[in-house]
Amino acid sequence: MSRPVETPLDGASAQPMPDLTSTAGQPAQAEDAARSMLMLDVGSCTTRACLVDLVDGRFRLLAQAEVATELPSGHAITEPVREAIRKIEEIAQRDLMRKGVPITPETEDATGADLVLAAASAAPPLDCVLIGLTRDLSIESARRACSGSHALVRQTIILGRRAQNWDNRAISLLRETPPDVLIMVGGVDTSPTQSLEDAAQVLAVIYQDVAEEKRPVVVFAGNQEARRPITRHIGETFDVRFVDNVRPNLHTETLSELQRELEELYAVEKLAALPGYHMLSQWCSAPIATTTEALSTTWRFMAERNHLAKGVLGLDLGGSTTYVGAAHGGGYQWTTAAAIGTSIGIEGLIDASGLRDIARWLPQPLEPEVLTERLENMRLRPLGIPTTREDLDVTLALVRQALLLTIRRMRRQHWHQVDKQSAGETTPSFDVIAVRGGTLSSMHDDALLGLTLLDAIQPTGLAHLVIDWASIWPQLGMLAQIAPLAALQVLSTDSLRHLGTVIAPIGEASDGERALQITFAPRDGESREISVPAGTIRCLPLASDQEAEVSVRPSRAFDIGLGNKGQGGKAKVQGGSLGIVIDTRGRPLSLPEDSERRQARMQEWLGLMKNGTNA
Amino acid sequence: MAPTLETRFSPLTQVQRTRLLPEPGQVLVQPGDWVHPDDVIATAPRQAPLRVIDVAQLLGISPERAAKAIAVHEGDTLSKATMLAQTGRGPWHRQHQSPIAGTVQSVVGSRIFVRQAQQALQLKAYIPGIVVETIPQRGATIRTNGALVRAIWGAGGMAHGVLATMVEYGHQELTWGRIGLRYRGTIVVGGILKDPRVIHRARQFQISALVVGSISPELRQLCARSPLPVVVTEGVGEIPMAEPLFNLLRACHGHAAVANAQGSDSELIVPLRGPQVEISQEQAELQPGMRVRLTRPPYLGLLAEVIRTSAYPESTAIGSQAKGALVRLADGRKLFVPLLNLEAIE
Numbered sequence: 001m002s003r004p005v006e007t008p009l010d011g012a013s014a015q016p017m018p019d020l021t022s023t024a025g026q027p028a029q030a031e032d033a034a035r036s037m038l039m040l041d042v043g044s045c046t047t048r049a050c051l052v053d054l055v056d057g058r059f060r061l062l063a064q065a066e067v068a069t070e071l072p073s074g075h076a077i078t079e080p081v082r083e084a085i086r087k088i089e090e091i092a093q094r095d096l097m098r099k100g101v102p103i104t105p106e107t108e109d110a111t112g113a114d115l116v117l118a119a120a121s122a123a124p125p126l127d128c129v130l131i132g133l134t135r136d137l138s139i140e141s142a143r144r145a146c147s148g149s150h151a152l153v154r155q156t157i158i159l160g161r162r163a164q165n166w167d168n169r170a171i172s173l174l175r176e177t178p179p180d181v182l183i184m185v186g187g188v189d190t191s192p193t194q195s196l197e198d199a200a201q202v203l204a205v206i207y208q209d210v211a212e213e214k215r216p217v218v219v220f221a222g223n224q225e226a227r228r229p230i231t232r233h234i235g236e237t238f239d240v241r242f243v244d245n246v247r248p249n250l251h252t253e254t255l256s257e258l259q260r261e262l263e264e265l266y267a268v269e270k271l272a273a274l275p276g277y278h279m280l281s282q283w284c285s286a287p288i289a290t291t292t293e294a295l296s297t298t299w300r301f302m303a304e305r306n307h308l309a310k311g312v313l314g315l316d317l318g319g320s321t322t323y324v325g326a327a328h329g330g331g332y333q334w335t336t337a338a339a340i341g342t343s344i345g346i347e348g349l350i351d352a353s354g355l356r357d358i359a360r361w362l363p364q365p366l367e368p369e370v371l372t373e374r375l376e377n378m379r380l381r382p383l384g385i386p387t388t389r390e391d392l393d394v395t396l397a398l399v400r401q402a403l404l405l406t407i408r409r410m411r412r413q414h415w416h417q418v419d420k421q422s423a424g425e426t427t428p429s430f431d432v433i434a435v436r437g438g439t440l441s442s443m444h445d446d447a448l449l450g451l452t453l454l455d456a457i458q459p460t461g462l463a464h465l466v467i468d469w470a471s472i473w474p475q476l477g478m479l480a481q482i483a484p485l486a487a488l489q490v491l492s493t494d495s496l497r498h499l500g501t502v503i504a505p506i507g508e509a510s511d512g513e514r515a516l517q518i519t520f521a522p523r524d525g526e527s528r529e530i531s532v533p534a535g536t537i538r539c540l541p542l543a544s545d546q547e548a549e550v551s552v553r554p555s556r557a558f559d560i561g562l563g564n565k566g567q568g569g570k571a572k573v574q575g576g577s578l579g580i581v582i583d584t585r586g587r588p589l590s591l592p593e594d595s596e597r598r599q600a601r602m603q604e605w606l607g608l609m610k611n612g613t614n615a
Numbered sequence: 616m617a618p619t620l621e622t623r624f625s626p627l628t629q630v631q632r633t634r635l636l637p638e639p640g641q642v643l644v645q646p647g648d649w650v651h652p653d654d655v656i657a658t659a660p661r662q663a664p665l666r667v668i669d670v671a672q673l674l675g676i677s678p679e680r681a682a683k684a685i686a687v688h689e690g691d692t693l694s695k696a697t698m699l700a701q702t703g704r705g706p707w708h709r710q711h712q713s714p715i716a717g718t719v720q721s722v723v724g725s726r727i728f729v730r731q732a733q734q735a736l737q738l739k740a741y742i743p744g745i746v747v748e749t750i751p752q753r754g755a756t757i758r759t760n761g762a763l764v765r766a767i768w769g770a771g772g773m774a775h776g777v778l779a780t781m782v783e784y785g786h787q788e789l790t791w792g793r794i795g796l797r798y799r800g801t802i803v804v805g806g807i808l809k810d811p812r813v814i815h816r817a818r819q820f821q822i823s824a825l826v827v828g829s830i831s832p833e834l835r836q837l838c839a840r841s842p843l844p845v846v847v848t849e850g851v852g853e854i855p856m857a858e859p860l861f862n863l864l865r866a867c868h869g870h871a872a873v874a875n876a877q878g879s880d881s882e883l884i885v886p887l888r889g890p891q892v893e894i895s896q897e898q899a900e901l902q903p904g905m906r907v908r909l910t911r912p913p914y915l916g917l918l919a920e921v922i923r924t925s926a927y928p929e930s931t932a933i934g935s936q937a938k939g940a941l942v943r944l945a946d947g948r949k950l951f952v953p954l955l956n957l958e959a960i961e
Contacts, residue, residue: 038825066954093748108798166726170664175665198724205728211638372832374912376851383955384911385845387931391912444934 027252028457033106035481036106038113039475040084041291042077042120042280045069045319045343045382048083050472051092051113052479052490052583059486061494063091064470066438068383076276076595077122078283117478118284120277121291121321122464123270125338126151126180126262129216131199133159133186137220141183141246142496144277145221145255147412148335150266150292150321154179159186159195166202174206180269182216182238184230187223189248198552201235207237217265221246221258241265255413266290270520289478292316292323296332297477298491299434303524305328305488310430315457316473317437319343319382322406326430328415333414338405342398343382344441346375349398353405361397361455361601362592364390385442396452399439403456425588429461429561433502438469441497446577447609450499454537458589460506461561462552462571465578469497477572498544502578504583505558507565508590511535515558515584519551530582534558537608538582542575550580558584578609618924618938619898620907620959623848624860625763630884635754640925641959642749650740650757652775652873657754661736668716670700673726674711674798681725681892684711691719693729741773742873742887761768761886762863764848769881771844772837775873776823780865785828786855791816797826798822802883804864804936808845811837814859816842823933824874826883828856829916844876846883849908850923854916857908901940909942911956918960919952921946 028108033510036053065087071150082100089096091302095111096102102113115545127149132139135158146153147415155173157165184204186196207215218238220230227242235238243257267290271277281288289297299314304327311328320341325334339348344433350358352487359371366374374394376386386392407427415428443449472495480487509515521527534557542548547595553568562569585605592598626775638704640659650656670683682764684700693713717729744759769796774799779801791803791812799821805813808827814837817825824844829852838845848856872885899905905921919942929938930949937953945948 008765165669166669171665175662201721202726202728205723207664208720209730270708313837347695370830373852376832376835377910377912380850381910385931385937385955386952386954387935387936389933389934392933442937443936444936487637501709562953 002236034105034486034503035283036113037115037117037479037483037486038085038088038102039300039479040081040116040118040280040473041294041471042118042122043291043318044122044124044321046556047077047080047084047122048471048475049053049081049088049153050470050475051094051096052087053488053539054593055112057186057478059489061086061470061472061490064472064553066312068472069407070383072188075297076279077274078276078279079086080277081118081280086290091355103282115285115479115482116283117286117475119289119291119294119474119478120151120271120274120280121318123150123266123274125321126182126266126270128153128181128262129155129174131157131159131182131184131432132222133195133313136183137250138187138247141253141255142221142258144182144253144409145246145258146183146427147337148255148409149259149262150290150338151181151262152338157199159199163359171206171382172346175210178207178210178214180218180594181265181515182218182219183221184218185246187226187245187247188250189245191223193229194224196222197229197233200230201413204234204237211502217241217354219243219258219261219265221261247338261398263290263292272370285483289474289476292325292336294474294477295436296321296327297480298324298335298487299325300327300332301477301480301484301487302432302434302491304330304429306398306495310419310429310431310461312432312434313404313427313430313457313459313463314434315436317342317399317402317435317440319438320345320347322402324403324406324410326410326428328430333410335406335410335413336350337402337409340402340405341376342395342402342437346379349402349405350375353401358397360595360598361400362393363599363606364393364597366390366394372549392448395439396448399437399452400456403453404458408459409442410577413571418574425556426460427458427587428465430459433459433463433465434468434473435465436471436473438471441467441469442469443607445577446499448606450581451609453499454502454504454583455589458587459502459504459583460587462573463500464501464574465499465576465581467497467499468495471497474540487594498576500539500542500581501573501579502581503550503552503560505554505560506586507554507558508589509534509555509557515555516555516560516582517553518582520548521550522546522582531581532584534584534586537605538577538584539609539611540580540582542573542579543606544574545577548575548580566578581609617900618639618762620905620957621902622827622899622959623767623908624857624863624960625766626863627759627760627887627945628745628763629758630763631756631905632742633750633754633756633760634738634741634749635750636752638736639752640736640738642751642753642755644740644746644749644755646746648746648747649744650746651743652740654740655737656740656757657697657738657748659736659738661734663733664731665718665720666729666731668714668727670711670724670727674702675702676702678725678958679849685722685725685727686721686882687713687722689719691717691723693717699727699872710820716958738772741775741875742884743871745810759884759886760883760888762867764825764846764860764864765851766846766848766876766881766883768835768879769844769846769874769876770839771824771842771876773873773875773877774802774824774844776800776802778802778804778867778870780868782806783859784855785861786853789813789825789827793824796820802826802874804861806861808834808847809853814838814841814843814845815860824876826830826859826874829854831952846872846874846876846881849911849916852915857916858919859906859918859960870907894901901954901957901959907939907940907942907949907952908958908960909952909956912951912960914944914952914956917944919950925951 551570556566717731731792748756787806
């Protein structure tokens with residue numbers, strides 16, 4: 001048996017990772033111009049506000065508040081925003097508005113704030129119709145692009161020679177309830193263009209007498225040869241946008257340009273159309289960003305500021321949308337699961353994954369009919385919160401499934417290019433996994449929260465797990481673009497709840513077989529040697545402000561994220577409320593098929609998390 | 616400042632609803648006018664329907680052959696007898712007549728696009744009452760006094776009719792056997808809806824709308840597809856209609872009512888004569904003594920009385936922190952319930 005090679009586990013060197021406070025201790029001189037910031041995030045379920053100000057020379061979070069967004073028809077988004085600001089005024093005992101309008105800049109008697117920044121995601125996703133040549137190629141690619149954006153496909157029209165999709169029903173639907181976007185795809189570059197041209201002519205006829213402001217935007221992501229004839233046929237009737245062909249050849253798929261265009265359209269066509277948006281933008285010191293755009297800035301900021309070699313995996317679980325982003329190596333990849341979430345998005349989640357896949361995460365038996373009723377009622381009253389263990393279990397089953405589904409989309413879309421070794425069913429290794437969402441940040445049981453995230457994300461290698469406990473990461477993303485030091489100071493001091501560091505090898509072995517041999521050396525304690533068998537979870541207590549050096553030697557059945565089974569490594573790690581969590585249940589995680597055995601295993605795992613945390 | 620709760624039900628209130636055309640048009644009423652639910656208050660030209668005739672499909676020939684066979688051109692007026700296409704030659708030639716009337720808008724390949732005659736869009740008043748404001752080219756605001764029920768869900772659109780309570784208690788199932796021809800045109804009130812035959816029979820006998828406490832989950836899709844308006848006051852499952860609400864609707868048996876079943880904006884209005892009352896409030900201040908409804912399992916649908924409210928977050932049964940109220944259930948149990956899991960019942 002060859003001796004495992006010692007390699008730094010964090011990908012670079014045995015440096016403490018991830019030190020999210022590395023430059024946060026600097027005094028706030030660079031941003032003298034702006035001392036106080038009022039920051040807003042208008043979500044589809046919740047509107048959040050927070051106030052940041054200088055305290056003893058450092059930027060700190062002074063207050064944060066949230067209110068239900070609830071936008072009955074015609075109500076402006078400024079209404080929940082005002083309500084959230086009023087709550088901040090109450091908490092901080094400081095006047096921030098005059099006659100319902102935020103006061104900027106801050107006055108000498110400390111009323112108002114120097115900056116007002118806002119992000120928003122309260123608009124429904126783009127309503128899209130796909131038009132393409134073949135269902136299994138270009139249409140499938142376009143569908144994938146939509147499933148990773150703020151877009152929902154309501155109708156698909158196939159242009160095959162004998163296809164009868166331009167029927168009266170389809171035409172009436174297109175005219176009477178025009179979609180936001182018509183996405184035209186089809187043909188590899190340099191293939192014939194006649195079918196696409198015919199489709200363009202039909203579209204021109206259909207919308208000829210429809211008021212201009214009601215006509216959809218056409219995004220063409222098909223055969224590049226067709227650009228000129230398409231412009232000729234419909235350039236005057238529609239706002240036509242051309243992006244890269246999603247299938248330039250049979251073996252290549254290019255989705256990023258189409259997705260970028262859809263996100264831009266979402267911001268312009270949907271967010272900007274929200275009642276009150278214009279007024280809110282007048283209140284703001286910078287353009288309103290989409291929440292996902294602001295979040296991406298925060299996660300990139302975390303990765304770049306801390307020079308994290310494997311980067312940050314961010315997850316945002318909302319009531320109606322789930323968003324996953326990965327910042328590493330200066331790049332950023334993301335996917336948005338529109339209409340998939342834990343309240344309004346329950347229906348989409350059930351449609352996408354089925355009730356059975358949600359039910360398998362329940363640690364207690366629950367009749368399918370009862371589960372269906374629960375989920376329906378949760379969807380009807382999206383703001384309610386669980387107050388019993390059984391209700392919480394149902395909520396966490398939704399959390400697991402929504403995250404799992406979105407990560408699966410991320411994997412299919414991006415990760416096979418990032419990490420070929422983990423192209424299968426595993427999540428690549430990241431230095432930091434950053435998670436946010438109202439359901440998660442309000443949970444008080446860290447063991448249950450930690451287990452939920454391990455089940456859903458199934459991290460590999462070594463990753464530090466943090467939660468946006470104050471729900472302010474989108475706001476900090478906007479702040480980072482204007483006042484990076486202030487953003488960094490608040491991010492590191494006031495926004496992170498450290499759950500701990502996870503060590504999770506990839507591989508499978510029979511339960512009880514040796515999986516990992518670990519040397520755990522806390523900076524302020526005695527070194528310990530621990531053997532962890534396969535199929536279990538082990539927690540080693542280590543507080544958030546403590547560090548330890550860990551040396552991990554896997555058996556030949558496991559890879560600890562270094563690309564080779566049996567290869568060992570070492571790293572300095574930071575603790576958290578769960579300390580160091582060693583998860584040898586294998587990747588991908590497989591749950592027993594038998595429901596009783598599965599429920600027993602889930603309870604056993606939770607017991608292991610809780611025991612370890614209490615040890 | 617006392618926390619507020621969403622109110623689901625008001626026995627007597629002032630209701631104002633603004634009715635708007637989707638397109639600019641002509642408003643037919645003036646402030647001060649009295650209107651009935653079926654009165655047209657505004658009208659607008661409706662987009663002319665566009666129909667497509669796929670000649671290749673119609674004749675069972677290739678699109679190329681069909682394109683050559685088409686005998687009409689853009690701008691031609693079609694009647695049902697107009698020859699659309701001609702195939703074959705000499706004694707074998709066949710002529711094909713248009714199945715519809717209209718004007719040829721365009722011919723693309725083997726498809727003929729025909730624009731049919733324009734129709735007018737009529738906007739009805741929906742609630743009976745007085746017009747208090749008109750919005751030029753768009754519509755009007757109508758005011759009435761009455762009972763208002765804000766439902767949790769609904770589907771099927773708007774309807775009006777006389778209220779007919781068909782069950783004795785809010786927890787009773789509305790069975791299909793109770794639906795008969797004599798209830799044609801009424802808004803039928805029941806407790807729990809479990810049987811799809813109720814919906815089919817209600818359509819068969821032209822019932823105007825159904826108002827129930829809860830529906831079985833499998834009926835939701837059926838309701839969403841059916842043109843019969845169904846208004847659900849409590850939720851999904853076997854949740855009884857809240858007692859005060861059921862008692863009110865029973866007391867209104869025989870009164871004219873209007874139902875609007877449109878997702879989460881669904882409601883039932885029973886216009887009533889009464890003293891001058893305040894306009895309906897969607898929020899009510901949470902106070903001790905107030906009757907509330909619990910909205911989260913396992914207490915979903917239960918009624919309770921507020922004992923005290925919390926100014927600061929308190930621990931729930933699973934340890935999470937939330938602002939809320941200590942409430943007493945009908946069986947005497949006391950519970951701390953987060954504000955987000957409560958609704959004001961009256």
